[in-house]
Amino acid sequence: MNKLKSNHEYPVSIFLSLGIRRTLRRLKTLDLDACILLPSYSKNKIFNPVMRPFSPNKRLYEESKRILGIPLIDPLIKTSPERQAGKSFSERFFHAYSAWEIKEKWKNRCPSRILLLDDVFTTGASVNEASRILKKNGTKSVYVLTYLRVSD
Numbered sequence: 262m263n264k265l266k267s268n269h270e271y272p273v274s275i276f277l278s279l280g281i282r283r284t285l286r287r288l289k290t291l292d293l294d295a296c297i298l299l300p301s302y303s304k305n306k307i308f309n310p311v312m313r314p315f316s317p318n319k320r321l322y323e324e325s326k327r328i329l330g331i332p333l334i335d336p337l338i339k340t341s342p343e344r345q346a347g348k349s350f351s352e353r354f355f356h357a358y359s360a361w362e363i364k365e366k367w368k369n370r371c372p373s374r375i376l377l378l379d380d381v382f383t384t385g386a387s388v389n390e391a392s393r394i395l396k397k398n399g400t401k402s403v404y405v406l407t408y409l410r411v412s413d
Contacts, residue, residue, distance in 0.1 A: 281321060284406065285328040291404060294372035295332050296325045299379040299391055300339040300361065317380035317408050325376060325406075334375075336367035336398070337391055345387060353386035361390055363398050371399040382407040 298318045322333055341360040345353050363371075375395055377388055382405065392403040 281324050281406070281408065282328065285324055288376065288404065288406070289329060291374060291402075293329060293331050293374045293376050293404065295334045296322065296329070296376040296378055297334055297337065297391070297395075298322055299377060299387055300335070300337050318378060321378040321380070321406065321408070325378065329376070331376065334367075334372070336364055336371055337361050337394065338364055345383070350384050353384045354389070357386040357390040360387075361394060363394050367398060369398050371395050373399070373401045375400050375403050377403055377405045379405070379407050381409045381411060383411040 298321070325331060326333065339360055340362050341356065343356060343360070345356065348356060377391055377395075379388060382388065388403075388405045392400075392405075395403055
């Protein structure tokens, strides 16, 4: 995925987007309220076309908005500048536990059904922690959509 983000691998991005579109059409029956991009500490890199010609999270959001018609909300903030990459399985979960917080205006006010978007699912530590925080603040169901799932 990092190679795809940093290089102009256009055919691969089209292939991934076709799969995402098919999945999103199936998710229409869930009647989702909103979607969230799993926040990154360095937000300036996410939508910077010079640094990342292909932004998986941006594409996930654009397709979600187009197909599901749900708004993008931003209730989470990443407080840790550390990345999950390079950490062991257990280190990822310990780090994730303190890496995100809910923004003040979203405390106890999160929508009921949320689609959480991220580019890669490795251990699930990040989406698990984000889901825990959202559910603590009013969300009943969190659905996760990623481009890739890392397996051993």
